[in-house]
Amino acid sequence: MTAIVLAATIGALFALGTFLLLRRDLIRVVWGLAIISQAANLYLLVMGGIAPATADSVPVLAGHGDHVPKTADPVVQALVLTAIVIGFGMTAFALVLSYRVYEEHDTLDVTKLGDRE
């Protein structure tokens, strides 16, 4: 059950992010990026296994023999933490950049920014 809810959530987040990415407004594009990277983070977290930790469900615990601690996989948590920090930095940069675009073009509408060439 948890698995289905999480899968649906991740799918919905990716769909929403993709939808926003395709909008004309630059701020929405940045929102889309932020949501997609959060969806990727959530996906990464789920990849560590969502059932209570056992040697079968959590890869890194496979080596712990009988002493399985009652925690989820610590590796994915470390990975996600790193990914979140990087994602924050990138989102901040994208926001600053869209402000610059606004300053220079007086618009946030993608179609009015002109040809990409």
Added chain:
Amino acid sequence: MTALAATQTGADSSLVVAPMLVVLVTAVATLLLGRRPRTRAAVSLGGGVAYAVAVAAIDWFVVLAPDAPGIATYQVGDWPAPFGITLVADGLSAFMLTMVAVLGVSSLVFSTRHLPGGDGRSYYFPLFHFLALGVTGAFLTGDLFNLFVWFEVMLMASYVFVAYSGGAEHTRAAFWYVTLNLLASAVFLLGVGGIYASTGTLNMADLAQRLAEPAAYGLDPVPVVGLLGLLLSVFAIKAGLVPFQFWIPTAYRAAPPQIAALLAGATKKVGIYAIIRLSFTVFAGSEVAVDLGVPGTELAVDSPLSFVGAALFLMAGASILVGGIGAVGRDSLEGVFAYSSIGQVGFIAIPVAVAATTTSPELRQLGVVAALVYALNHTLAKGLLFLAVGTIRSATGSSRFDDLGGLAKRSPPMAIAVFVASLALVGIPPLSGFFGKFLVFDAAARSASAGPVIALLLVGSVLTIAYATRTWNLSFWGAQTPAVESAAIDRVQVAVLIVLATAIVAVGVGFEPVYEFASTAAEAALDTEGYVDAVDPTDASEVADSGASGGDHA
């Protein structure tokens, strides 16, 4: 724990971190010296030279010396693989690092003479070194997630450089570039997460070991092929292979020319490196039945490599055509060289595809050697050409063909250097490009689908001749325009171009040692067992069996 940790010591292993430490210290030092332009430039250059020395030390002591081990590892914090962060320097990493060092120092010397935007841009040098740090980390890491992290370090610096010049057009280019790469990063994370879930490890050596014997670890390797496809698309974006090439012309035009040289010569090669490393060192050992049914390609249907090979053939072929045709019609120097860069990366990817689809070990090695030699040629030649664009732009204020003409008379040394680089792109003996092209054609001729591939390479070569000639005619011959007549061409910048041109000739004339280095690099790339042995990932189940107490490693 201590017994495990004590195994990795010695001079070789600390050499592995040397280039990263040097470049990190230089980046921080130049950041602190932001208000003193002269000291900053001097420290920056010193750091660049120290970096080159560190890379040369790795080349010699780890790879080329008679009694060299061929591969050296550094386990950060003495945590044994696969629990800690592993850095690995082998022939392939060393070859790539050498290219970056040569181009990086040239670009730094060039930058100390003329900073785009003036001396007030105090963040130029720190960013330059952070870009180099990201590239170096990506070449040395032995861990898939750290590859992601180093990609981000490299990209973060390159984002700022694409927006560097500050015009409306550049900001727009930077926004597209950032958006595309953030999306690629999310896809990269999906690939990494999926591989972790299906194999239980991210350490490349451990991954190779597990994929070679999936039954022993209770793995199902089939999802890994699809995940490898996700990663391949991310690396293809970095390398600028069609259909992921569309960001290249705008981004290369927006970045300062000496950074465009690095983007084409170094960050693009990170994509190529990642494809070679993952396909041949990590995934080559796994056996999965893949039948794509693509006609004309020799499918070794027992490995993910056949999938990679088929995809690369299509992408590389399209790159050669799109890049070549695109370059012929551009109206500025950067435009031509950016499109040319798309075409040339196709020439690098074709032999990789040949190597991936073949079952013969000799041809596989030849393919990787050809790709490496061609990559070296592209780094030197395209680096020189972009630096020449910088020289021309800082002297005349423009790089559009309309404003240029008669440059050959204005500065014969620069003209000779650009001429040499153009000939190297075309592949005239005895320059580095001749051997690059020769090996690529050789590998293609021995592949199963020799006919169409050779025809494609020939078309690509003819297009190269067409745009190189056109560029030369429009900017170096003809009547001098007012901008060219009044140009004050910087001598040091021209000297850098001459040095690179000499390097192109030297690589071609003294090709034997370069070929040997490339062969050693290719052997290292194909030697999965050697890689696993050197990294020596502790098997998680062995740790439990030997009675080591549970929670220590997590």
